[in-house]
Amino acid sequence: MKKTTLLILLVVFVVSCNKNISKNNNKKQFLTNYVDPFIGTGGHGHTYPGATVPFGMLQVTPVNGISSWDWCSGYHYSDSIAVGFSHLALSGTGIGDLADVLIMPINKEVDISKMPKSRDSLTYKSSYSHNNENASPGYYRVFLDDCNVNVELTTSKRTAYHKYTFKKNDQQSVVIDLGFAINWDKATSSSLQIEDDYTITGHRFSKGWAKNQKVFFVAKFSKPIIDYQLAADNNKVSSQKTVGAKTAAQIFFDNVENSELKVKVALSSVSIKNAKENLEEGFEFESVKAKASASWEDVLSKISIETKTDSLKTIFYTAMYHAHVAPVTFSDKNGEYRKENDTIETATNFTAYSTLSLWDTFRAEHPLLTLTSPDKVSDIINSMLSYYQTKKILPVWTLYANETNTMTGYHSIPVIAEAYLKGITGFDAEKAYEAMKTTMMQDERGLSHYKKYGYIPYNLLDESVTITLEYAYDDWCVAQMAKALGKTDDYKFFLKRSKAYTHLFDAETGFMRGKFEDGKSWNEPFDPKYSNHREHTDYTEGNAWQHSWFTPHAVEDLAKLHGGNEIFTQRLEQLFTESSEITGSNVSADISGLIGQYAHGNEPSHHIAFMFNHANKPWRTQYWSRYILDTQYNTTPNGLSGNEDCGQMSAWYVLSSIGLYPMNPASTQYEIGSPIFESSSINLPNGKTFIIKAENVSKENIYIQSATLNNEPFNETNISHETILKGGTLQFFMGNTPNKKWGTAKNSNN
Missing domain, CATH: 1.20.1050.60 (alpha-1,2-mannosidase)
Known part of the structure; x- marks a missing residue:
């Protein structure tokens, strides 16, 4: 009996120790381990997998070399060819540019004088396998099959670091191609100069989406240059410097000492001198990688979540990662930056950002x-x-x-x-x-028309409905700023103009429609599912179904225009349940992530699910926001339902998943949706913490039954930024059926 008792006690002790060890391990679990930079690199996400730091100047990332919509970032997961690694990239945009200062490690001599127009004839391209590719915040690695080179990339705020590991005894070389371009981009002027045995400098001016882009760079190598070839505009150059519209260089290094070559690169919009000042000392790749990871850990920890589902952690922390990639640092270390008109400004006491x-x-x-x-x-x-x-x-x-x-x-x-x-x-x-x-x-x-008519007539400007609705919201924001600054006359003026949406609401159909300059005639024929991308259309990248709800500053008034909350919410429901057919011969590719006619893959739909809160049906906001969270995001490369758009698609997830959404950002209020995590903590810059708990939350328990704020009953469908900044705990009690009394004390206008 004593032996049995001792055995039981020993088992309990071991199990207890294991539990404690498990808890300690969980505490030490780095949030960066949950980030997958490949999410969004497939489908229409348009993200890149390369290395960057939060809001960093550089994005050092692989370039596939294809000019096509789904390669807007320079990379798409469906591809398996690399043409090099560039230092500027766009995260999830719908137009492609950048991919500047392309560097490619290779193990053979190639003819760089030929400047091909496509990647098919590039002599330095290489295939790769996703099995030999990985990425984490601030780090990227891939093995180039054709070149037998392992490539590793990391970056600090203004300096990119490359580490190439060649096969033993292979030739060690890199190609720098300033002429090759993708998508809208086209090099107009470039130069390369061998400054010394370790340094190459140059510039690349281009015209594309950015019509006057000027990039200056410096690249330093960990080994001395033993030979090089320069070329410009299809001609070889024998000097140490080459200038032309399109220039390229192949640089050779000694392969005797070791198989590793390191490169560091810095850029500037101002000058080579500034690029050199931006360049950090040393080639300590691993320490830079560790610092980059630590910078991401700091950002990711600003909102911590508790959930038993690891896939949700991956989606959430990858979304946090993507939401802090852009805007990007633009000013140099000394504060200087170039403007579009080529004047040089100095950012004093702030960092200048672009993108x-x-x-x-x-x-x-x-x-x-x-x-x-x-x-x-x-x-x-x-x-x-x-x-x-x-x-x-x-x-x-x-x-x-x-x-x-x-x-x-x-x-x-x-x-x-x-x-x-x-x-x-x-x-x-x-x-x-x-x-x-x-x-x-x-x-x-279009503002001249807007001021004259109170709206923009469809016969005078394309996309007139979308533009009118957005100007109305912008006006409302100006009015709120005027009010806060005590500018009463301006407040009244812009508030009145912010009702421009009333001119375009068609009570008969329930849609916002294009109106003729006579103030009476609608644009006919009318099909609310019709889309014509960016021309001869009343709506931007969408149709009437998707664009008729943009009155974030006046939801209650919009409900009245529809005839009251019941009709309004019926039509909102129809948006999500209508057939997903989009008509027209030039349908916008941006209409994606369809739930009925709701298109989560494009931004005009992002606030709509939260409008039920303002029409006395918050349980429908809870239902549809949760449905979107569950269906429009996943952990695959195709994990975003549309363009990432520099953080917006991911920011929607971050906020909605913890149960908040800024339907009208300038109101300073967050709408309450349906939190998916057991607990979320916003670790505020002021040192306070705002905790959101969701008791009994599950896939089925998506409805708020009751709530407390700091242990006091809470029956509101929104919460203010001011309240959150004070810290505290907002606790929801969740269930699998709607509580139609919670949050419905206000907003009745039937």
């Missing part, structure tokens, strides 16, 4: 940053105000400091208003307001 995909990111990406990185928000706003100083209009979509004028509206405006109203400082509020007001009072991009 501002504002049509997308104002919706959830920027609101997320107000929680995780408010210091970056003020820097981004200062970057936009710097742009305003030159153009006297706030930016629309900036790429390498160039205005692309891509997409509709002026959504710098909600970003600024949201930041100011959330108490974020570090920028001149009066100057910001001046920029907002001046932008909305000028005449470009």
Whole structure:
């Protein structure tokens, strides 16, 4: 009996120890281990798998060399050919550019004087297998089959590091090709110079989506250069420097000492001198890799989640990763950066940023940053105000400091208003307001029509419905900023103009429709499922079903226009249950991730599920937001239902999965949806923590039964940014059937 008792005690002790060990291991589990940079590299996600740091200047990543929509980042998971590794890339955009300063390690001599127009005739390309490829935050590795070279990449904020391991006794060489381009990009001028035995410098000017892109670079090698070949515009060059529209170099190194070659590269928009200043000392690849990983660990830990489902952790932390890739650092170490007009500015007391995909990111990406990185928000706003100083209009979509004028509206405006109203400082509020007001009072991009008619007539400008609705929201944001600054007359003026949506609502069909300049006639014939991509259309990258709901500042009023909450919510339900057929011969490829006619793969749909909260049916917001979370994201390369768009697609997931969404960002309120994690903690920059708990949550238990905020009953369908900043605990009790009384005390307008 004593022996049996001792045996039982020993088993209990061992099991207890194992549990404790397991707990300790979980505590030490790095969040970066849950990030999969290949998510979004397939399908229409358009992400890249290469190495970068949070908001870093460089994105050192593989380039497949194909010019096609799904290769907008330079890489697509369906491919298995590499032409090199570039230092600038776009994360999830719908237009392709960049892939600048292409470097490729090879083990043979090639003719670089021939400048091919496609990758098929590239002499230095190589096949690879995804089995020999991996990536983690701040690190990328691939084995090049044709060259027998193992490639590893990492980066700091302004310096990229390459480590090439060649096969023993193989020739060690790299090709630098400044002429090769993908998608919209085209080199207009470039140069290469062998400065010394270890250094090559040059520039690459190009015209593409960014019409005036100037990149200067320096590359240093861990081994001395023993030979080289230079070429320009299909001719070999015998000197140490070559200049032309398209230049290239092949550089050779000694293969006797060891099989490893390291390269470090820095860029600048200003000069080679600045690129050299941006270049860090040493070739300590592993320490740089560790620092890059640590920088990501810090970002990922800003929101911690608890769930028993590892796949959900992978989706969540990969989304956090993607949401902090862009915007990207643009100013050099000394603060200098180039503007579109070639003037050189100096960012004083802030970092200048570029790659501002504002049509997308104002919706959830920027609101997320107000929680995780408010210091970056003020820097981004200062970057936009710097742009305003030159153009006297706030930016629309900036790429390498160039205005692309891509997409509709002026959504710098909600970003600024949201930041100011959330108490974020570090920028001149009066100057910001001046920029907002001046932008909305000028005449470009349809604003002259908008001011004259109160809406944009379809016969005067394409995409008139989308543009009108977005200007109405921008006006509302200007009004809120004016009110906060005590500018009463401006507040009244812009608030009145923010009702422009009322001109385009057709009560008979229930859709926002194109209206003629006579103020009476609709655009006929009308088919709410019809899509015509970016021309001869009333809607941007979508149809009437997807664009008729963009009144985030006036949901209750929109419900009244429909005839009350019941009709409004019936039509919202129909959006999600209607057949997914899209009509037309030139359907926008951006219409993806369809649930009925709801298109999660493109941003105009992103707020719609949360509108039920404002029409007395919050349980439908809970149902549909959870349905979107469950069906539109997964852990495969095809894990995003549409373009990542510089963080927006992922930011939607990050916030919605913890149960919050900024349907109207400048309201400073977050709508409450359906949290999918047992617990989420927002670790705020002010040192406080806001915890969201979901008791009994499961795949079936998606409905909020009741809630408490700091142990007090909570019956609201939204929560303020101010409340979150105070820290505390919001606790939901979940069940598998709707509680139709919770959150319905207000908003009845039937």
